[in-house]
Amino acid sequence: MVRFENVGMRYGMGPEVLHDVTFEINAGEFRYLVGPSGAGKTSLLRLMYLAHRPSRGLISMFGADVMLARRQELMDLRRGIGVVFQDYRLLAHLSALDNVALPLRVAGAKESQVQEHVSELLAWVGLADHIHALPESLSGGQKQRVAIARAVITRPRLLLADEPTGNLDEALGQRLLRLFEELNRIGTTVVIATHNQNMVARNPHPVMTLGSGELRVDPPIGKAS
Amino acid sequence: MARRVPAVVPLGRDAPSRFLPWIFALMVYLAVLALTGVLILHAAVERWQRGEVDTLTVQLMPLDGESEAARLVKLQDLLGEVEGVSDVHVVAQSETIDLIERWLGAGNVPADLPLPRLIDVAIAPGFGLDAESLAFRLQASMPGVSVDDAKLWLDRLADLGRSLELLAIAVVVLIGLAAVATVIFTTRMGISIHRNVIELLHLIGARDSYVAAQFQRQAMLLGLRGGVLGIVFAVATLYGLRHVAGRLETPLAPDIPVAHWAWGLLVAVPVATALIAMVTARLTALRELAKMP
Numbered sequence: 001m002v003r004f005e006n007v008g009m010r011y012g013m014g015p016e017v018l019h020d021v022t023f024e025i026n027a028g029e030f031r032y033l034v035g036p037s038g039a040g041k042t043s044l045l046r047l048m049y050l051a052h053r054p055s056r057g058l059i060s061m062f063g064a065d066v067m068l069a070r071r072q073e074l075m076d077l078r079r080g081i082g083v084v085f086q087d088y089r090l091l092a093h094l095s096a097l098d099n100v101a102l103p104l105r106v107a108g109a110k111e112s113q114v115q116e117h118v119s120e121l122l123a124w125v126g127l128a129d130h131i132h133a134l135p136e137s138l139s140g141g142q143k144q145r146v147a148i149a150r151a152v153i154t155r156p157r158l159l160l161a162d163e164p165t166g167n168l169d170e171a172l173g174q175r176l177l178r179l180f181e182e183l184n185r186i187g188t189t190v191v192i193a194t195h196n197q198n199m200v201a202r203n204p205h206p207v208m209t210l211g212s213g214e215l216r217v218d219p220p221i222g223k224a225s
Numbered sequence: 226m227a228r229r230v231p232a233v234v235p236l237g238r239d240a241p242s243r244f245l246p247w248i249f250a251l252m253v254y255l256a257v258l259a260l261t262g263v264l265i266l267h268a269a270v271e272r273w274q275r276g277e278v279d280t281l282t283v284q285l286m287p288l289d290g291e292s293e294a295a296r297l298v299k300l301q302d303l304l305g306e307v308e309g310v311s312d313v314h315v316v317a318q319s320e321t322i323d324l325i326e327r328w329l330g331a332g333n334v335p336a337d338l339p340l341p342r343l344i345d346v347a348i349a350p351g352f353g354l355d356a357e358s359l360a361f362r363l364q365a366s367m368p369g370v371s372v373d374d375a376k377l378w379l380d381r382l383a384d385l386g387r388s389l390e391l392l393a394i395a396v397v398v399l400i401g402l403a404a405v406a407t408v409i410f411t412t413r414m415g416i417s418i419h420r421n422v423i424e425l426l427h428l429i430g431a432r433d434s435y436v437a438a439q440f441q442r443q444a445m446l447l448g449l450r451g452g453v454l455g456i457v458f459a460v461a462t463l464y465g466l467r468h469v470a471g472r473l474e475t476p477l478a479p480d481i482p483v484a485h486w487a488w489g490l491l492v493a494v495p496v497a498t499a500l501i502a503m504v505t506a507r508l509t510a511l512r513e514l515a516k517m518p
Contacts, residue, residue, distance in 0.1 A: 075431065078427070079429075091233070093231070094233075106426065
């Protein structure tokens with residue numbers, strides 16, 4: 001599903017922030033991406049959600065060569081990817097409901113279905129009373145839940161989450177992780193970048209460790225459970 | 226009741242959304258007036274060229290020793306025999322003096338000033354009478370006769386009318402180009418202001434056409450809003466002008482177009498403005514979005 005081969009990445013003319021990154025994630029896997037701050041976790045995720053092209057190497061997503069994909073093909077590939085951004089990236093002028101509804105509307109879903117599905121999901125993440133609230137009136141944890149709901153509303157093939165439980169209490173963090181595991185059970189491939197060692201220990205899955213722009217996969221590729 | 230889906234890109238809150246309708250209103254107002262000018266001039270030029278106002282003025286200069294009355298009767302008879310002449314009217318001498326007094330002042334026309342007798346000759350509609358050959362024929366029969374041909378200056382007037390017509394068309398085209406330039410500028414500005422929103426939309430799989438649709442819808446709404454405003458002011462102005470023009474009692478005065486198709490054409494201007502704005506916004510947005518990663 002996701003294959004990186006000797007991938008390097010740099011921002012503009014700056015130094016390379018990722019070097020020779022090679023890994024493969026098969027459909028249905030659940031992985032953690034860990035590493036210290038500045039190791040390149042967010043950069044690696046940016047490559048995975050196709051916000052950035054690599055400076056070298058090969059990236060294949062859902063069987064398509066990203067380097068050869070045309071612009072419109074990238075948009076189609078992105079529809080299969082749900083992303084929870086570290087800074088949430090909610091649209092300030094839209095309510096929680098409209099933020100979560102965005103991927104569905106972009107995909108051309110019927111409005112009646114949009115309202116129903118989004119309301120259900122927001123209720124599930126504990127925001128039933130904040131459906132029409134604007135992001136500015138939500139706490140950090142509530143915004144994070146809206147961001148998570150937006151990422152999973154379309155049941156993406158690949159779910160990427162950058163510190164998705166960073167602002168949540170332990171109980172809610174566990175609940176959302178169960179949501180990710182549930183999505184994983186029904187076929188969504190999940191990659192979570194996190195600092196939270198407790199979460200990694202409590203919910204064991206294969207770990208990819210980034211250090212100084214280089215990647216180590218544990219357990220080795222092909223042996224992930 | 227279905228809940229209204231909010232605009233994904235909040236273009237309605239940008240400064241251009243506040244001033245653009247007024248700019249469109251001004252453009253539509255000017256375009257409608259210019260277009261009306263084109264229609265009026267076109268109709269007038271056609272009318273002048275058709276010769277609908279064909280009239281000739283024949284002058285009979287006084288000759289020593291000859292009876293003016295007898296010469297007038299003879300001239301009327303001669304004119305009556307000319308094919309195409311529909312009416313012959315001898316202008317009273319007092320009217321001629323009135324005309325001169327406008328220049329010299331009342332009572333300043335000397336009694337011994339030799340004044341010609343004027344005869345208005347009406348030509349049947351659509352009948353092309355050659356003034357030069359008429360003058361030749363009349364002068365062969367009667368000395369002291371001359372013919373003033375209105376056709377010559379009407380032709381010059383028609384040339385002027387055609388030039389003004391082209392100028393008015395150029396003005397309409399320039400207004401259209403200005404509208405296009407304004408939409409291009411505001412669309413680019415909108416993309417620049419909302420780059421973060423657009424990037425996010427791209428990341429969740431929105432195609433350029435989806436994002437461009439946000440801009441084209443907004444441009445069309447602003448174009449329509451401004452267009453309606455502009456046409457209301459323009460129609461009010463035209464009715465005012467029509468009222469003023471109606472008080473002019475001259476066959477040369479052009480008519481404000483009243484034909485249904487003419488009004489339809491004018492009302493189409495705001496619709497065309499909205500369409501131009503929409504298409505321009507879409508094409509500009511697509512071109513700008515293609516530059517984004």
